[in-house]
Amino acid sequence: MLADDATLRRLLAGIARGEADRLAELYDVSSPKLYGLILRIQRDRGLAEDVLQDVYMRIWQAAGSYRPEAGPPLPWLITIARNRAIDSVRRKAEVQGPELDSGEDWVDLLIDPHDEAGAFQDRNALVACLGRLEPSHRDCVVLAYCEGRSREELAARFDRPVNTIKTWLHRALAALKTCLETVS
CATH class of the missing domain: 1.10.10.10 (Winged helix-like DNA-binding domain superfamily/Winged helix DNA-binding domain)
Structure with missing residues (x-):
């Protein structure tokens, strides 16, 4: 289950201070949600896992730029994951994308x-x-x-x-x- 906003804010503040164990804790509580998002964009499971690792590296680097007054932490995390996944798809030029003519x-x-x-x-x-x-x-x-x-x-x-x-x-x-x- 995903942590509440206060917990996510606390974890991000710890990550900003360089506390690696807070990053591990954030990974434990948020990776299923972020991986699901990434997997919907980057359909290849192996590449999606690579993107997920890249997302947490980016969070480690950027945690100090998160501002609670700008909004809740989950959308901030989701934006990082979504942008990294989209970048990954764009880099993989051979991806054709799904055919969307198959009903629902x-x-x-x-x-x-x-x-x-x-x-x-x-x-x-x-x-x-x-x-x-x-x-x-x-x-x-x-x-x-x-x-x-x-x-x-x-x-x-x-x-x-x-x-x-x-x-x-x-x-x-x-x-x-x-x-x-x-x-x-």
């Missing part, structure tokens, strides 16, 4: 198997709202936010200008937000 398989890309049952209060709402999007827009959102694809990569994949991809993403996210607010 794309929903599985969004579900973290390590999250508790209540994390997605209504999976059916998510399925319904994503299903209302035009397929190319839905695929674009999934590839951007689950696979970490850049706008340039999406533009090449969908054979559209980058500005069109930006518009698709913006409109799709707005539609998802509106839909989820009304369905929930």
